[in-house]
């Protein structure tokens with residue numbers, strides 16, 4: 001792809017032409033209906049962000065066991081598909097394009113949320129409490145996945161990808177980052193298996209590779225991206241051999257013709273970042289590690305990410321707080337601060353659909369927090 005530090009320049013991605021190089025990163029916001037169907041307020045939320053070069057919609061579970069938290073989205077029933085269709089129709093009508101992130105939480109799940117014992121590569125529990133409908137609970141010990149579980153889960157990812165296309169998404173992103181199921185197979189502290197899916201790096205990457213291959217076969221590799229978070233310890237994972245692990249993963253993925261590889265919190269100065277950029281022949285999405293969410297800092301970080309060889313720049317919190325982020329960055333306008341963290345993962349329209357745009361200030365009522373304190 002033509003290298004530029006101009007994040008407003010158009011770009012090619014698989015079959016798509018993106019009007020700019022800014023990607024809305026997947027953001028789980030717990031606004032779905034209880035069965036995982038996207039709620040109507042999500043239609044508004046995503047349609048308002050349609051100016052992004054690409055939207056990657058929040059992690060959506062491909063089966064009931066994969067559900068991480070209450071009220072997250074799912075993509076394994078006709079109702080889910082129809083709910084997502086309303087979202088993608090609105091985004092397309094507003095001129096946008098969307099991928100859906102497929103996320104299985106593995107041990108990041110709880111029986112009080114799903115009614116099921118969580119599954120994982122090995123019976124190693126999350127070393128943290130986990131949010132459930134009844135509040136925070138100690139994590140449950142997951143059940144070690146059998147060979148049948150592995151086969152069925154791979155098939156569920158492929159079926160979810162087919163549903164995503166049926167629901168109007170341009171493609172899917174396989175979530176192999178942030179300590180979710182695929183990352184639990186990659187990391188050596190969560191994968192203690194003695195079969196063909198554990199042990200050497202070649203075996204630990206096998207599940208992520210087989211999921212990605214099955215998804216690519218289901219909908220076409222140029223509609224499939226994969227997200228990884230090398231060296232991340234989110235959700236208690238630890239990789240003792242990051243370079244060898246991602247060398248092994250990329251060696252298997254390189255030839256598939258995927259739409260992109262997306263990196264979480266990619267510091268251009270990190271050794272693993274440079275190694276992956278040098279070794280990945282396709283489109284790379286970098287997600288800068290933002291300490292400062294001002295317009296100047298986001299602009300600088302996005303340019304630095306492109307200068308460091310990324311083809312596209314994923315932004316999370318800036319899109320969360322600014323429906324018209326692209327317009328604001330183009331105009332050099334100030335960005336809205338992210339409001340009360342409480343609203344990130346809980347609530348209705350409040351803290352979700354009431355962030356102001358440059359030409360729409362919210363009513364004073366909607367800027368009052370749940371406890372009555374003014375937050376903006």
Ligand SMILES: Cc1cc2nc3c(=O)[nH]c(=O)nc-3n(C[C@H](O)[C@H](O)[C@H](O)COP(=O)(O)O)c2cc1C
Pocket residue numbers: 025026027028029058059101103175177178227264265287288289290314315316317318344345
């Ligand atoms: C509220 C919230 C929800 C998130 N949900 C997801 C998710 O569903 N899938 C994922 O891969 N990353 C998720 N992330 C990580 C973001 O995609 C992104 O990598 C992170 O926020 C860093 O980017 P930023 O500094 O631009 O926000 C989430 C982050 C936040 C703040």
